[in-house]
Amino acid sequence: MRYSNDFLRHMLNLPYAVRSIIVASAVILCLIFYMLHYDAYYSASFFILPIALVAWLFPQREFFICMGIICLVLVIFNSIVHGNLNWSYFFTTSSLVIAISLFVEGLLIGSLREQVLLADEARLHVADILAQQQQLSQIKDQFILNVNHELRTPLTAVYGYLELLLEYSGQLDGGTQTTFLKNAMYSCEELQLLVSNVLDTIQVGNEKDSIYLEDLPVIDVVYEVVEHFDPRNQREYPVHVNVPAHLVVRANGQYFRQVLRNLLSNAFKYAPADAPITINASLYGDVVQANHPSPEVCISVKDVGPGIPPDDIPRLFGQFVRLKRDVSGNVRGTGLGLYVSKQLVEAMGGRIWVESTGIAGEGSCFRFTLPCVTRTKVRAKTAPKSPEAPALPTPDGQPQSQDIR
Structure with missing residues (x-):
């Protein structure tokens, strides 16, 4: 069952020309069989195959066109055989029943085709979302690593200078203390720039209009x-x-x-x-x-x-x-x-x-x-x-x- 489903889905991906050749060949073969078995009133049931193919391989527009062509060919052929359009009641009734059955068959298969296409599209959409989520997760992890590294560098510098000032406050002259404080301040400004970028990433989209x-x-x-x-x-x-x-x-x-x-x-x-x-x-x-x-x-x-x-x-x-x-x-x-x-x-x-x-x-x-x-x-x-x-x-x-x- 799985292989048959895969085969039917694969047929939907065939080139337009290949699908057209398949349907045209099936229609021609069924017309030949119909003419050879014309004495059977239900010989029009041969067209189950081409109708199923065109309904599966093409959208509804192509199905209606193919259905119309088949009906037109059959009407012309039967008119030639009977010599006029005055067909018997039984033949007319059976032909209409078969035509309606084929039409319903095509609509059902076409509906199934649409459902399969929607399911495949939904599956691809879900796969894309999962891939995007995985990519975003990787980006998030990398971002956290980058921010962690970026925050650690200025914080380490600030901590180092403040630790030196605390430890050697009595041994450092005023100029050295000022230099250490300035360096710590510059590291704080670098840290502020980093935090501003992170916050602006979140806020700018919400504040753009105000x-x-x-x-x-x-x-x-x-x-x-x-x-x-x-x-x-x-x-x-x-x-x-x-x-x-x-x-x-x-x-x-x-x-x-x-x-x-x-x-x-x-x-x-x-x-x-x-x-x-x-x-x-x-x-x-x-x-x-x-x-x-x-x-x-x-x-x-x-x-x-x-x-x-x-x-x-x-x-x-x-x-x-x-x-x-x-x-x-x-x-x-x-x-x-x-x-x-x-x-x-x-x-x-x-x-x-x-x-x-x-x-x-x-x-x-x-x-x-x-x-x-x-x-x-x-x-x-x-x-x-x-x-x-x-x-x-x-x-x-x-x-x-x-x-x-």
């Missing part, structure tokens, strides 16, 4: 983020900021800073020592905001690290995604930073992408866009409210460039 947007000068946000990074990173990696002072974006301040922190953190991880990291910002193009076009500001973070293989770029912004070289290498990460950055940028109405050839030394350039606040709106909002309040100087439009070490 985030608070404000007008933010790009240069102020960039300097704020850079200055809060570990000074050791700034000493090892010169940061070049090339951002026009007049650029203002419509964004959420927390999200904007989080995206910049994530991109700069990645740049510090991958760039070789003393290699420059460049932050640029400029007008990029037009995007429809609130049913009218307005310009975008494109902010980019560029490094000269190993780059990203082109094959890995399409999946780079996925959740828990880490490059193969990083999994087996020394670069730490949870696979959440870029995913969170993408969600945050899109929640603010922007886009994010990466440009990289994958060639070592050419590095990567991460770019994201945010809606720009036009100069007219900025002037209106910054205009003095009273004669005593000094007016802001008109921006000259020149980029504000500075090297930070």
Whole structure:
């Protein structure tokens, strides 16, 4: 029984042309048998086989077409044999009974076919769900391992510095104690960034429709983020900021800073020592905001690290995604930073992408866009409210460039 079921299911997967040949051959053979056994009133029962085949191998439309062709051929043949359409009552009745029986047979087999197809589809769907669940379980386990490793590193550093301060508090001078406290604080900030990424992964989808947007000068946000990074990173990696002072974006301040922190953190991880990291910002193009076009500001973070293989770029912004070289290498990460950055940028109405050839030394350039606040709106909002309040100087439009070490 099992093998017969497998055979019938296998027939459903045959090419359309093969199934058509099978049905056509069966119809032709049965027509020949019908004509050879015409003297038997119930010879039309020969068509049980082709009707069953067409109902099983094809959808209802093809079944109705085949049934109509068979009936038409039989009517024409019997009209030729009888010389007219005045058939005997018994012959007409028996032919109608057989035709109705064949039609019901086809409908039942067609219904069975649909049920089998639905069952197979449901089985495949369940198999896909199970495979996805297994994949998610593996991703979850890997994520827990990554987060455990990521949390342990800054926590170990904090614990170590605090332990040294507690043990040798009377022997350490003020400068050394300050250095230890600063190092512990930087490890806490690294820990805070990690926790923020994990929490943002959960929260950003729920808050996308209710985030608070404000007008933010790009240069102020960039300097704020850079200055809060570990000074050791700034000493090892010169940061070049090339951002026009007049650029203002419509964004959420927390999200904007989080995206910049994530991109700069990645740049510090991958760039070789003393290699420059460049932050640029400029007008990029037009995007429809609130049913009218307005310009975008494109902010980019560029490094000269190993780059990203082109094959890995399409999946780079996925959740828990880490490059193969990083999994087996020394670069730490949870696979959440870029995913969170993408969600945050899109929640603010922007886009994010990466440009990289994958060639070592050419590095990567991460770019994201945010809606720009036009100069007219900025002037209106910054205009003095009273004669005593000094007016802001008109921006000259020149980029504000500075090297930070």
